[in-house]
Amino acid sequence: MESRGTEIKKIWIVDANAVTALGQNLGDTWEGLVKGATGIREIDRFCPQGYYSRLAACVEGLKPTGDRSLIHSLVEILFKGIGPVPSDAVLVTATTKMGIDNLERLRRKEAARGGDVLLSCLPEMVSQKLGLKDTGTNVSASCASSTIAITQGASLIASGLAEAVIVCCADVVTEFTFSGFCALKVVSAFPARPFDRSRSGLTLGDGAAALLMMSEERAVRDARSCIAVVRGWGASNDAFHITSPAQNGEGLVMAIGQALARAGLKQEDIFAVSAHGTGTTYNDLMEIKALRRVFGGRDIPVYSVKGSIGHTTGAAGGIEVALAAKALSVRMVPPTTGFKDPEEGAEGLVSAQTAPLAGDLCLTSNSGFGGINAAIVLERGKSI
Amino acid sequence: MIASVTGIGWVKRESMGSGRGHQKFQSKDAALPKLTSRMVFGEVSPHFGRLDEYSKLGLAAAAFALKDAMQDKWKNKRPIGIIVSTVHGCLATDIDYFETVMTFGGNLASPNLFACTLPNIFLGEAAIRFGLTGPGFAVNEPKLTGLRGLRMALSSMLIDDCLTMLVGTADPGRPESFQHDTNVTPGALFLFIEKSPADDSLSYGGLDMAPSGDILFDGAPAHSLEDIFKRISKGLTK
Numbered sequence: 001m002e003s004r005g006t007e008i009k010k011i012w013i014v015d016a017n018a019v020t021a022l023g024q025n026l027g028d029t030w031e032g033l034v035k036g037a038t039g040i041r042e043i044d045r046f047c048p049q050g051y052y053s054r055l056a057a058c059v060e061g062l063k064p065t066g067d068r069s070l071i072h073s074l075v076e077i078l079f080k081g082i083g084p085v086p087s088d089a090v091l092v093t094a095t096t097k098m099g100i101d102n103l104e105r106l107r108r109k110e111a112a113r114g115g116d117v118l119l120s121c122l123p124e125m126v127s128q129k130l131g132l133k134d135t136g137t138n139v140s141a142s143c144a145s146s147t148i149a150i151t152q153g154a155s156l157i158a159s160g161l162a163e164a165v166i167v168c169c170a171d172v173v174t175e176f177t178f179s180g181f182c183a184l185k186v187v188s189a190f191p192a193r194p195f196d197r198s199r200s201g202l203t204l205g206d207g208a209a210a211l212l213m214m215s216e217e218r219a220v221r222d223a224r225s226c227i228a229v230v231r232g233w234g235a236s237n238d239a240f241h242i243t244s245p246a247q248n249g250e251g252l253v254m255a256i257g258q259a260l261a262r263a264g265l266k267q268e269d270i271f272a273v274s275a276h277g278t279g280t281t282y283n284d285l286m287e288i289k290a291l292r293r294v295f296g297g298r299d300i301p302v303y304s305v306k307g308s309i310g311h312t313t314g315a316a317g318g319i320e321v322a323l324a325a326k327a328l329s330v331r332m333v334p335p336t337t338g339f340k341d342p343e344e345g346a347e348g349l350v351s352a353q354t355a356p357l358a359g360d361l362c363l364t365s366n367s368g369f370g371g372i373n374a375a376i377v378l379e380r381g382k383s384i
Numbered sequence: 385m386i387a388s389v390t391g392i393g394w395v396k397r398e399s400m401g402s403g404r405g406h407q408k409f410q411s412k413d414a415a416l417p418k419l420t421s422r423m424v425f426g427e428v429s430p431h432f433g434r435l436d437e438y439s440k441l442g443l444a445a446a447a448f449a450l451k452d453a454m455q456d457k458w459k460n461k462r463p464i465g466i467i468v469s470t471v472h473g474c475l476a477t478d479i480d481y482f483e484t485v486m487t488f489g490g491n492l493a494s495p496n497l498f499a500c501t502l503p504n505i506f507l508g509e510a511a512i513r514f515g516l517t518g519p520g521f522a523v524n525e526p527k528l529t530g531l532r533g534l535r536m537a538l539s540s541m542l543i544d545d546c547l548t549m550l551v552g553t554a555d556p557g558r559p560e561s562f563q564h565d566t567n568v569t570p571g572a573l574f575l576f577i578e579k580s581p582a583d584d585s586l587s588y589g590g591l592d593m594a595p596s597g598d599i600l601f602d603g604a605p606a607h608s609l610e611d612i613f614k615r616i617s618k619g620l621t622k
Contacts, residue, residue, distance in 0.1 A: 008543055051490045096502060100478065107482055114564035117478075119503070119524035120471060137532040140473075140503050141521035148521050152536050159542040161535065161593065176482055179490035180498035233545075235519035239461050239511040243499055254517060262545075369499070370508030372520060 008158045010216040012381065014224035016322040017081035018209040019074060020309040021057035025081040029309065029319075030326045033334045034354055038308050040191040040203050046175040051182050053189045056173045057205030057310030069099025069116035070172045070206075072125065078170070078208040079129060085212055086222065090162040091136030092153045093122040094146035094169035096314035098138075101174045126168045140314070142368025143276070144235075145169065146209065147317030151233040151374055153213050163218040169318035170208035177313065178204055184243065192279030192311070193338035194304035195288065195350040202278040205310020209318035226381035228325035231361070232265065234258025238371035244282055245367055249290025252365060252373040256294050259363065259375040267295050270377070271359030272333050274324045276366045277304020278311050279338070283367065288345040299348035301355050307338030317366045321376060324364045328380035331357045385590035386538050389601075391455065391576030392588065392616055393448025395419065395441055402452035403588065403620055416556070416570055419444050431509060434496065436477040439506030442468055442554030445572035446510050449550055453576035453586060458515045465518030465540065465549040466507050467533040469525055469609075471568045473503030476559040510550075518546045528553050528568050530609035531599055537577060538593060547579040553609055573613050588616045 017025055021039025022032035032039070039057040048054040059077070064070050099116030106112050115121055123136025139149040146169035153165035171177075181187045181204060188201030214224060236258070238251035245251070260267065273295075275287050291302060305323060312319055327334060333355040342350055360380040367373045392403040397414050417423070421432035424444045432440065446466065450456040455464070481497040499505065507520035519540075523533040530553040540546040552574030558566050581587055589602040589612075598605045601612045 048490075103478060103482060107479075107486060114562060117475065117562075118471065118526075118564070118566070119473065119522075120526045123524075124526060135526065137536075138524035139521050140524060141519075142502050142504055145521075148519065151519070152539070155536070155539045155543060155545055159539045161539050161542070161597070175485065175490065176478070176501075179485045179493045180481065180495070180501065182490060183493045183495040183498050185495075235465075236463075237508065237511040237517050237520050239515055239517050241512070242505060242508045251517065258545075369502055370504045370520065371511055372504065372508070374519070 009160060011154050011157050011230040012214050012216055012219045012226040013211055013228045013230060013325055014214050014219050014226065015083050015212040016227055016325055017078055018319045018322045019059060019078050020207045020319060021059055021205055022309050024077050026322055026326060030323060033305060033308050033323065034332065036335050036337050038191060038337050040310055045173060053182060053187045055191060055203050056178065057203060058173050059206040062206060067111045067113045069102045071099050071170050074170050074172060074206060074208045075125060078210055082210050085130045085166050086164050087131055087133055089132055089164040089166045090156055091123055091127050091132050091134045092149045092165060092167050093126055093136055093138045094149035094314050094318065095119055095122045095138060095171055096140060096142060096145055097171060097177055098122050100176045101172065104174060104176055122170065141372045142370050143313050143316055144366040144368040144372045144374045145314035147366040147374035147376060148235055150211065150317065150321060150376060151235055154230045154233050157213060157215050164214045167211045167318060169315040171312055171314040172206045173204045186280050188279060191338055192307050194277035194279045194306050194336055195284050195343055195346045196339050197341045197343045199279045199284060202280050203310045205312045207309060207312025207315040207319050209315055209322050211318060211322060228328055228381045229379040230376060231379045232259040232263025232377035234262065235374040240371055243369050245286040247286055249286045249293060251371060252287065252290035252367055253293050255373040255375040256363065256365060259377045263377040265377065270300065270361050270363050272327065272357050272362040273300060273302045274320045274362065274364040275302050275304050277306055279306060284343060288343065292345055301333040302349040303334055303336045307336055317374065320364050324362050324378050327357055328360065328362055328378060333357050385592050387541050387577045387579050387591045388581045388587040389575050389589055389591060390578050390581050390586040391449045391453025392613060393445045393452055394573040394613065395444050396571040402448040403616060404452050435506060435509065436474055436500045438474050438554060438556045439500060439509065441556055441572040443506045443510055445552055445554060445574045446550050449574035449576045450514055455576065456514065461515040461517045463518045463546065464516040465546040466510055466516060466520040467523060467537055467549065467551050468507060469523045469528060469530040469533040469553045470503055470555050471528050471566055472555050472558055473522060474501055475562060476556060477501050479559055479561060518549065528555055534599055534609065538591060541579045549577055550574050551577060573609055575609060575612065
């Protein structure tokens with residue numbers, strides 16, 4: 001077959017913001033994170049009575065407006081902290097359950113907009129809000145949704161099919177998701193303790209992030225500064241189990257391998273890993289095995305933000321990429337809040353303290369139900 | 385040309401199957417067929433029975449497309465990706481699941497139903513059954529054309545991220561109790577596309593991108609995956 005010989009474009013992240021239980025913008029979230037603060041507290045959004053856990057990391061004061069979903073309010077806060085987005089930017093959103101709180105309200109015979117329940121409502125809402133020509137596409141890939149959205153945005157730019165892509169991701173804690181994860185027995189009764197020997201599950205969290213990516217040429221033309229460079233990305237499926245990760249970590253190893261290959265890098269070029277680190281027994285075990293397979297005996301700093309901001313499901317990858325860009329810019333590895341005693345294999349990798357980030361490249365990864373894994377290699381840009 | 389379509393599979397009200405082996409039927413109530421694992425795989429699979437209707441629909445069409453491209457048998461896992469576009473996805477299961485929360489209380493809600501409340505779950509089932517290790521995700525668009533998922537697949541192929549993919553649409557239609565109006569015809573359709581086909585004789589035609597951004601099938605703009613399906617079907621009946 002005829003080959004196009006496509007020239008691969010370089011990808012810059014030129015703007016980023018995040019809203020989490022630690023703060024209503026990326027800066028506040030980062031400040032809380034490096035202090036080891038946690039946004040995990042007792043749920044007051046719905047009555048947690050009858051559940052074995054009462055904890056989540058909810059954005060303080062987040063309320064639905066009229067008949068709109070909570071996501072609508074969350075996205076409103078998110079875009080207060082993002083600069084101009086060119087109207088020709090391609091829109092890729094990520095959410096797992098969008099306005100599922102409105103389904104709850106409808107089933108309880110309360111006034112709620114039904115359309116907010118559809119996942120395609122997120123791109124529609126963001127496109128209108130930002131005045132984009134593109135009506136957008138939502139990506140749904142469980143807890144790797146926004147990581148996959150970033151890989152797809154990067155691919156569109158790299159292949160020359162887009163000059164600018166805005167990725168917007170959001171998910172909120174609802175009784176629907178809380179009860180479901182409780183039913184699966186993966187929620188912890190205590191704040192999540194990623195990679196800790198005594199971890200007992202995850203803590204859910206609200207979260208949203210926006211990342212504006214551009215080809216280097218477009219960013220220079222638009223006089224945008226570079227927060228970070230997306231050097232590589234990869235995605236794979238375990239083809240092993242619907243809700244459990246492949247225990248030898250082979251799917252994640254494959255995704256990381258693709259990301260390193262795309263970036264033209266070796267494992268020794270990476271200086272920190274923002275792990276998925278949910279705090280569940282099987283995820284953390286799988287990740288440590290995968291990271292040991294990739295990085296061998298090297299004690300590379302590995303951290304998880306989920307002890308601070310909870311597991312923000314479809315928004316996790318986007319938030320973690322924004323925070324990793326911040327970590328690179330200030331050359332600091334944030335602590336893993338809740339971590340005390342390393343699980344087997346995590347000795348020398350994970351810490352409850354901040355540490356210097358000794359290089360310009362880091363890796364972020366996420367995995368999710370359905371066997372999906374995704375990894376992104378980021379390079380330091382200029383400071384945010 | 386970026387890629388060739390070497391397999392198609394579908395489940396519709398009027399017919400189901402694959403390009404090189406399908407059956408037409410006249411449904412009395414214009415409903416989709418009630419799928420069983422024997423109809424789809426020719427054998428009993430307990431996993432299939434546990435899936436919701438949306439997942440069965442999508443998995444069946446994906447399986448038919450793989451069979452059509454002679455990719456349904458395998459020994460080693462393969463880097464084949466899968467992208468499905470949907471509007472309603474698993475909304476009916478969302479509703480059923482939340483009824484268990486309302487009825488039995490949170491701690492007694494159904495974990496099995498909850499596991500099916502993500503639109504990408506059946507992609508994992510397809511990955512397990514057929515050894516597919518490429519990226520798999522669902523795409524949600526307000527109008528079910530499937531072109532946004534196809535554009536992402538072609539973009540990946542242009543830069544050699546993933547060279548072989550299943551790209552399709554799957555939607556069981558609007559659940560009866562969901563009042564929001566959407567204009568979606570229930571059914572599922574998958575294309576098996578390859579950047580470098582192992583067997584050129586299996587090709588139904590080529591996919592490319594016009595400078596305008598339009599997706600082209602055999603040189604003419606494609607308006608949806610359904611449009612591509614119809615053009616391939618026309619060739620099959622000649």
